Amino acid sequence: MYTALVPVDESETRARRAANVVTSLPGESDELNVVLLSVSEKKQQPWFTEAEINTTEGQPDQSVAPESVDVAYEILENHGASVEKRYEYGDPPKRILAVAEEIVADVIVMCSRRQSPTGKALFGSVTQSVMLESQRPIVLLMDE
Known part of the structure; x- marks a missing residue:
């Protein structure tokens, strides 16, 4: 089994590109396990707040999550991969990195936004931080 972690933000375009790259990974699709991860920083995202309010069996209501997660999910499921959606909050x-470690990801597939050097200095970059700290292979796609 080959496990890919795909962090997904709210962009459907980036989610679609990342999912399509995962489908092009070598190996049989039925041996591909994909975890789609959407992280909300400090519960500030409106969709995450709504998901927490509407919990089912202690889990956030996934129906209010970003559409981008569903876009990627559909592509990967149609490819024949085993797909799991995860919603978390925090940094x-x-x-x-913690989820990659937990699931023993073979690869992290990320699609990054282009950001000016000033933007990176002021706001940081999730992609940059993951790249610098990860001990796992990363496939990085840049916004078109």
């Missing part, structure tokens, strides 16, 4: 780079 995005730390959560991505």
Whole structure:
């Protein structure tokens, strides 16, 4: 079994690109396990707040999660991969690395936004932090 972690933000375009790259990984699709991870920083995302309010069996209501997760899920499921959706809150780079470690990801597939050097200095970069701290292979896609 080959396990890929795909962190997904709210962009359907980036989610679609990442999912398509995962489908092109070598090996049989039925041996591919994919975890789609959406991280909300400090519960500030409106979808995460709504998901927490509407919990089912202690789990956030996934129906209110970003559409981007469903876009990627559909592509991967149609490919024949085993797909799991995960929603978490906290510091995005730390959560991505922690989940990668927990699931023993063989690869992390990320699609990054282009950001000016000033933007990176002021706001940081989730992708940059994950790249610098990860001990796992990363496939990085840049916004078109």
